[in-house]
């Protein structure tokens with residue numbers, strides 16, 4: 001049996017943060033919408049990278065206190081449709097930042113309200129939401145039941161081994177894709193080497209890595225798969241800002257080529273919701 005690794009290519013489409021380099025979007029009264037010219041260039045870059053790789057991808061639709069509705073309004077509905085036309089799926093992506101640097105993922109009522117409201121906005125904009133990714137790996141135990149009820153079948157939030165309790169990040173060291181109990185919601189964690197918990201070294205997080213580090217994480221995942229004789233499914237985290245930058249874009253394409261040549265394949269959101277099967281040579 002030849003074990004195989006299935007990869008969901010996740011593209012976080014966050015807009016620039018007012019704090020350079022940090023994904024941080026607390027409520028900011030009177031905040032202008034994201035720069036439309038810059039975002040148009042990022043959308044074009046995401047679609048070009050996906051076309052060049054010839055691979056499906058899941059792109060996040062950002063919602064945060066600062067930009068709660070912006071990405072449901074023009075010109076973005078057309079941008080999302082253009083992504084959907086090219087085989088990309090959409091993931092709802094609430095960053096629920098607070099001004100003090102913490103977030104509201106600990107508040108189940110708040111998170112529920114945000115997701116119910118955002119799903120209603122998506123319906124009005126005729127945008128199908130297939131997946132979910134929380135902001136910065138935060139989580140709340142109420143989410144699986146809620147997302148299931150909202151008809152979302154894929155969760156790309158888990159960061160195995162990551163623990164930042166003050167930010168509601170507390171993932172078990174469990175690298176396997178799995179269905180949440182009593183739901184149809186399938187969790188597909190970020191790819192993890194199973195040893196450290198450094199986002200600059202131990203996960204498939206494109207913009208924190210270089211090729212050698214990504215390839216080393218891949219080798220570790222592959223060794224685990226071969227040792228256990230079971231296939232794996234995980235996600236590769238990339239960002240719109242990265243794919244709009246020649247350096248990161250080239251690295252993304254190089255790594256996708258590499259994983260395809262070394263036991264991996266990139267799967268769609270739809271495929272990522274199916275049960276894992278053993279692959280036979």
Ligand SMILES: [Zn+2]
Pocket residue numbers: 012014023093095135136
């Ligand atoms: Zn994000």
